Amino acid sequence: MAQTEVKTQEYWRWPEYRRTVSERDWRNSGIITAGVDIGSVGSKATVLVDGELYAYSVMRTGGVSEQTAIKATTWALEGTGIDVGNLNYVVGTGYGRVNVPFAKKTITEIACHARGAHYIYGPTVRTVLDIGGQDCKAIRCDDKGKVLSFLMNDKCAAGTGRGLEVFADLISVPIQDLGKVSLSVDQEPSPVSNTCVIFAKAESLALLRQGWPKERVAAAYHAAMADRIVDLLTRVGVEKDFVITGGVTKNMGVVQRLERILQVKALEPKMDPILAGALGAGLFAKALYEKEQGLR
Amino acid sequence: MITAGVDVGAKFAKVVILKDRQVLARAKALVGFDVLKSASDVFETALKDAGLSRSDIQRVVATGMGRNAILQKPPISADEAVSEVVAGAAGAYQVVPTVKTVIDVGAEEGRGIKVEGGKVKDFVINERCAAGAGTFVEAMARALEVKVEDMGPLSLKSANSIPMNAQCCVFAESEVVSLIHSKISKEDIAKAIHDAIAGRISSMVLRIGVEKDVVLIGGCALNPGFVPPLEKELHTSITVPQFPEFVSALGAAARAANPSR
Numbered sequence: 001m002a003q004t005e006v007k008t009q010e011y012w013r014w015p016e017y018r019r020t021v022s023e024r025d026w027r028n029s030g031i032i033t034a035g036v037d038i039g040s041v042g043s044k045a046t047v048l049v050d051g052e053l054y055a056y057s058v059m060r061t062g063g064v065s066e067q068t069a070i071k072a073t074t075w076a077l078e079g080t081g082i083d084v085g086n087l088n089y090v091v092g093t094g095y096g097r098v099n100v101p102f103a104k105k106t107i108t109e110i111a112c113h114a115r116g117a118h119y120i121y122g123p124t125v126r127t128v129l130d131i132g133g134q135d136c137k138a139i140r141c142d143d144k145g146k147v148l149s150f151l152m153n154d155k156c157a158a159g160t161g162r163g164l165e166v167f168a169d170l171i172s173v174p175i176q177d178l179g180k181v182s183l184s185v186d187q188e189p190s191p192v193s194n195t196c197v198i199f200a201k202a203e204s205l206a207l208l209r210q211g212w213p214k215e216r217v218a219a220a221y222h223a224a225m226a227d228r229i230v231d232l233l234t235r236v237g238v239e240k241d242f243v244i245t246g247g248v249t250k251n252m253g254v255v256q257r258l259e260r261i262l263q264v265k266a267l268e269p270k271m272d273p274i275l276a277g278a279l280g281a282g283l284f285a286k287a288l289y290e291k292e293q294g295l296r
Numbered sequence: 297m298i299t300a301g302v303d304v305g306a307k308f309a310k311v312v313i314l315k316d317r318q319v320l321a322r323a324k325a326l327v328g329f330d331v332l333k334s335a336s337d338v339f340e341t342a343l344k345d346a347g348l349s350r351s352d353i354q355r356v357v358a359t360g361m362g363r364n365a366i367l368q369k370p371p372i373s374a375d376e377a378v379s380e381v382v383a384g385a386a387g388a389y390q391v392v393p394t395v396k397t398v399i400d401v402g403a404e405e406g407r408g409i410k411v412e413g414g415k416v417k418d419f420v421i422n423e424r425c426a427a428g429a430g431t432f433v434e435a436m437a438r439a440l441e442v443k444v445e446d447m448g449p450l451s452l453k454s455a456n457s458i459p460m461n462a463q464c465c466v467f468a469e470s471e472v473v474s475l476i477h478s479k480i481s482k483e484d485i486a487k488a489i490h491d492a493i494a495g496r497i498s499s500m501v502l503r504i505g506v507e508k509d510v511v512l513i514g515g516c517a518l519n520p521g522f523v524p525p526l527e528k529e530l531h532t533s534i535t536v537p538q539f540p541e542f543v544s545a546l547g548a549a550a551r552a553a554n555p556s557r
Contacts, residue, residue, distance in 0.1 A: 063474065063477055134467060155463040155464060156425070156463070156464045157464045157465075157466035157467055162466055162467070162470075163466065166466060194424070195424050195425075196424055196425050196426045196427075196465070197426075197464075197465070197466045198426035198431055198435065198465045198466065199404065199424075199426055206329075209329060
């Protein structure tokens with residue numbers, strides 16, 4: 001029987017993934033720690049062997065963050081031979097950090113992002129911009145990855161990944177292609193004038209109805225989003241080296257526009273910058289374990 | 297003298313036709329993609345109800361977000377455009393002459409206006425965030441799968457206070473979904489939604505100070521669930537006039553009759 005299936009695509013739905021990145025033999029190594037970052041939209045689990053990234057997973061945060069924490073951690077460990085029981089110390093971070101069942105300690109995502117950025121990009125990092133699913137943080141830190149000051153927007157969806165998800169659905173472009181699409185215009189249009197995602201969505205819809213191509217509307221939306229983030233960032237000041245972390249780093253449309261407005265190039269990441277928070281947590285876990293064991 | 301006030305809002309266009317302080321007709325309709333056409337259609341309806349034609353109207357004053365779309369443009373050809381603040385103050389003065397504070401909550405904007413004898417003394421506006429306007433309740437109704445007009449009555453059935461953490465419409469939608477998942481009743485969620493918007497409106501209005509009499513106008517004043525939490529937040533009683541969504545159009549019509557005011 002012939003059947004036509006009409007599928008409504010969920011354009012906001014971004015892909016989940018896991019990787020093992022080290023060839024080391026964990027059995028002959030010292031300390032195995034994990035950092036679990038339960039974000040409002042995405043959850044990240046990292047496994048570190050002697051303070052080096054060994055494996056990780058990135059997945060969407062589900063309705064029950066406790067289950068997500070377990071899933072993300074076991075997924076990161078999958079195929080490595082490491083069992084949850086082998087983990088010497090686990091630190092939870094992120095919005096749902098209190099819901100990581102096997103975490104011995106929780107640390108704020110601000111501290112973890114600064115620490116993780118220091119690990120990913122090195123000691124020259126002074127300003128970390130973390131653009132996450134439901135918040136955006138500008139962090140100033142020292143050469144040890146210690147937080148000096150920070151500013152955060154967690155009240156408004158404008159300038160966060162959640163806003164991009166809403167927009168992806170509006171223009172029916174998969175979220176992972178959104179940045180590229182927004183950069184495919186010959187000339188940058190003026191930014192969407194509304195800050196609020198709800199109003200910006202209505203404004204974008206009006207532009208589409210006026211006959212603007214998707215690319216141009218996407219460019220206008222991304223430009224507004226970059227403006228919004230720059231407002232936050234300039235309030236803490238941008239000192240070099242400047243880096244961007246969080247899920248929105250996957251959107252080149254936002255990253256390139258930020259660099260253009262700030263006239264500062266962000267450092268190239270040596271590993272997936274979505275992991276910064278979880279990596280920071282994993283590194284804190286190592287230090288805490290060493291302290292606990294009297295190793296330092 | 298016969299005048300008209302046309303309030304072209306973000307969502308609805310409202311028309312009031314006035315003859316010597318007596319309302320001859322009121323009409324409202326959704327604003328579509330073509331603002332001029334939507335407003336003109338409502339204007340036509342009001343004229344018909346009053347048994348008049350455009351030439352019978354001596355002066356037309358426009359207000360609202362889309363006011364410039366009808367200024368000097370036929371068929372309405374409004375003679376003058378005034379801000380929502382001026383129109384809201386003038387209209388509230390018409391219905392409650394003792395008014396000192398006007399709270400105007402529309403589809404996309406919220407306003408607090410300090411008034412003395414119908415004249416504006418001070419005001420605050422939120423036009424940047426949907427969480428402080430009617431759109432918020434509408435979006436939450438969608439998440440709750442309840443008709444927007446049922447939201448107020450539903451919330452009045454609840455005596456519980458569940459705090460909503462989200463300040464943003466987009467985030468609040470997710471929060472409503474998780475409240476549903478944690479088996480909180482629709483009544484309690486509806487109440488939480490109204491408490492949240494009342495909290496935001498009151499903190500905005502408190503910036504200019506609240507003095508009696510307080511009059512609530514705009515489309516959100518039609519929502520019975522919005523008034524009690526707002527009264528509680530502001531520690532004062534609030535007057536809701538009979539046709540709250542027409543008050544700014546009335547103010548525009550009154551101003552058309554007496555431009556010096």
